[in-house]
Amino acid sequence: MGELKYELSQNAYIKLVLHARKHKTAAVNGVLLGRVSPQNDAVVEIADSVPLFHSHLGLLPNLEISLIMIEEHYSAQGLGIVGYFHANERFDDLELDSIAKNIGNHICRYFPQCAVLLLDNKKLEALPKGKDRSPVMQVSAVFVCIELSNYGVSVSFLAIKRFWL
Amino acid sequence: MVTKTEETQLNRLENQVDNGGGGAWEYLCLVKKLKVRRPDKVLRHGLSILNDPKKRSALGPDVWTLYEQVSIAAMDCQCLDVAKDCIKVLQKQFPESKRVGRLEGILLEAKGLWAEAEKAYSSLLEDNPLDPVLHKRRVAIAKAQGNFPTAIEWLNKYLETFMADHDAWRELAEIYVSLQMYKQAAFCYEELILSQPTVPLYHLAYADVLYTLGGVENILLAKKYYASAIDLTGGKNTKALFGICLCSSAIAQLTKGRNKEDKESPELQSLAAAALEKDYKQRAPAKLLLLTSALKSLKTS
Numbered sequence: 001m002g003e004l005k006y007e008l009s010q011n012a013y014i015k016l017v018l019h020a021r022k023h024k025t026a027a028v029n030g031v032l033l034g035r036v037s038p039q040n041d042a043v044v045e046i047a048d049s050v051p052l053f054h055s056h057l058g059l060l061p062n063l064e065i066s067l068i069m070i071e072e073h074y075s076a077q078g079l080g081i082v083g084y085f086h087a088n089e090r091f092d093d094l095e096l097d098s099i100a101k102n103i104g105n106h107i108c109r110y111f112p113q114c115a116v117l118l119l120d121n122k123k124l125e126a127l128p129k130g131k132d133r134s135p136v137m138q139v140s141a142v143f144v145c146i147e148l149s150n151y152g153v154s155v156s157f158l159a160i161k162r163f164w165l
Numbered sequence: 166m167v168t169k170t171e172e173t174q175l176n177r178l179e180n181q182v183d184n185g186g187g188g189a190w191e192y193l194c195l196v197k198k199l200k201v202r203r204p205d206k207v208l209r210h211g212l213s214i215l216n217d218p219k220k221r222s223a224l225g226p227d228v229w230t231l232y233e234q235v236s237i238a239a240m241d242c243q244c245l246d247v248a249k250d251c252i253k254v255l256q257k258q259f260p261e262s263k264r265v266g267r268l269e270g271i272l273l274e275a276k277g278l279w280a281e282a283e284k285a286y287s288s289l290l291e292d293n294p295l296d297p298v299l300h301k302r303r304v305a306i307a308k309a310q311g312n313f314p315t316a317i318e319w320l321n322k323y324l325e326t327f328m329a330d331h332d333a334w335r336e337l338a339e340i341y342v343s344l345q346m347y348k349q350a351a352f353c354y355e356e357l358i359l360s361q362p363t364v365p366l367y368h369l370a371y372a373d374v375l376y377t378l379g380g381v382e383n384i385l386l387a388k389k390y391y392a393s394a395i396d397l398t399g400g401k402n403t404k405a406l407f408g409i410c411l412c413s414s415a416i417a418q419l420t421k422g423r424n425k426e427d428k429e430s431p432e433l434q435s436l437a438a439a440a441l442e443k444d445y446k447q448r449a450p451a452k453l454l455l456l457t458s459a460l461k462s463l464k465t466s
Contacts, residue, residue: 025202027343056370058342060377065407068459089343090311098345 005043006083006115008032012049017127019051020087020119026054029100031067031107032083032115033074044113047079058099081107083115091121167199175199182210189214190224197234204241211235212247229258236268240275248272263289263296270302279306297327304336313344331357338370347378365397365405372408381419388412392433400440409437414463434464 012032020028030051037043050070053062071081084107086100096104096118104116167175178192189210196203211231214220221228236251252272255265266289273282283306286299293299300323307316320337327333338353354371361367372390375383391408398405413434438460445453 056339056342056373058345058347058377059373061373061408061411062404064411065459068462069455072458072462073455090309093311097343099343102345 004113005040006046007037007043008046009048012046015049015051016085016117016119017124019054020124021127023054025089027057027087027089028052028054029057029084029086029103031070031081032085032117033070033079034082035079036113044082044115046082046115048074049085063103080111082111082113083107083117085117085119087119087121087124091125094118094120167201171199175201179203179206182206193231193234197230202241204238207234207238208242208244208247211238215251229255233264233268237271240271243275245272245275248275263293267298267302270299274302274306274309279310282306295326297323297330300327301333308340313340316340328356329360331361338374342374347374350374351378363397365394365402368394368397369402369405369408372405376408376412376415381416384412384415384419388416388433395437401444403441403444406437406441406444410434410441410460410463 012034016030016032019030028051030049030053032046033048033050034044034046037045050066052066056062067081074080084100084103086096088094088097096116100116100118104114108114175192175195178188178195181187182189182192183206193207193211193214196207211234214224215228215231215235224231232251232255236248236255239245239248239251249272252265252268255262255268259265266285270282270285270289273285283303286303286306290296290299300319304316304319304323307313307319317337317340320333320340324330324333324337334353334357338350338357341347341350341353351371351374354367354374357364357367358371368390372387372394375387375390388409391405391412394402394405395409400406413431441456441460442453445456
């Protein structure tokens with residue numbers, strides 16, 4: 001299994017946080033774009049994110065079309081789909097539901113080092129108020145702290161366990 | 166469900182009020198009529214009216230509905246003190262009122278005191294067993310606790326009595342979709358299409374669920390409903406056009422080995438693709454290349 005490091009760029013982080021904050025009363029999701037770092041095989045650079053939906057997350061047609069178009073667009077920049085982010089509808093819900101797991105599994109088939117980010121709604125709510133600089137998410141049901149390049153926050157790193165195994 | 170014209174009108178009013186152009190009362194009335202959820206705006210502009218005694222008296226008897234609207238918005242924004250104050254004012258004016266009792270129940274919900282809220286609603290329901298709002302609040306409690314089986318059970322019971330409540334059918338369908346219970350969601354949309362066959366939204370949602378269920382027959386049926394959605398919207402619905410392309414590609418894939426006895430007319434897909442390209446050329450020309458390559462990959466996959 002080994003240790004994998006994910007570098008989340010500021011652009012990607014901001015987009016996914018803004019998407020979640022815009023639709024406070026709904027579950028939202030989106031994909032993460034990036035690539036394996038050319039310098040280091042154990043690092044995945046998440047360069048960008050694309051917010052997807054804020055309603056009917058479990059319906060297939062919209063997802064299929066979006067993924068086709070996203071892949072086409074980003075392959076021109078040398079990036080592929082490397083992960084998925086999700087924020088739950090309820091404030092204190094920290095469980096990854098079956099829809100998120102299914103999408104994560106699907107992405108994992110094409111990119112084995114896929115990351116699934118679940119946003120922590122409590123931290124999301126506190127974001128505009130506090131000085132808390134810790135990232136508002138946990139990765140795949142195991143607390144992982146991600147090194148946010150350009151964001152000026154680096155936190156200690158733990159190994160990621162693949163939740164679907 | 167809000168039409169596009171209503172939405173543009175709402176946004177225009179919202180911009181106007183936000184930038185100090187007045188019209189707060191019209192905005193609040195429109196929000197109430199369309200039943201949209203804009204708690205932060207309602208709270209801000211509602212309070213600006215309520216805290217000003219001149220504006221308050223100008224409203225006359227409507228001021229009480231405003232108190233109700235603002236209290237619900239306050240609870241939505243978790244400003245429970247504001248909500249409590251509004252409810253107190255209403256209690257003084259209408260003691261023993263069931264409507265105010267309902268608001269108190271919602272306040273308990275907002276505080277997260279589910280058991281107390283449940284008790285409050287049950288006692289209110291004893292006196293009015295046919296109040297739809299109380300039934301729906303009970304469903305909301307179950308949903309807020311993440312207790313989906315209970316929410317579904319309550320909602321189904323509610324729909325046995327109030328079969329014509331379209332919003333409830335939609336809510337049930339959405340809960341089913343979020344739990345990936347697509348067959349049951351399809352049933353809900355079927356009920357909606359039966360009662361309101363000219364609303365394209367239901368055709369679209371039904372087609373989406375059928376496509377998600379998968380299987381050749383479901384996808385063939387989905388294609389028909391995408392086509393009817395296009396028909397009902399005069400060809401303007403992008404999702405339905407994409408749906409046709411997806412269905413055609415999926416059917417082609419699924420029936421690859423079989424005989425082409427009932428080959429669906431390929432014109433529908435090429436027409437849908439052409440309509441999409443025209444639409445993109447008009448509205449998003451920068452993304453046209455992306456669209457064409459996506460459509461191509463759908464045709465060949």
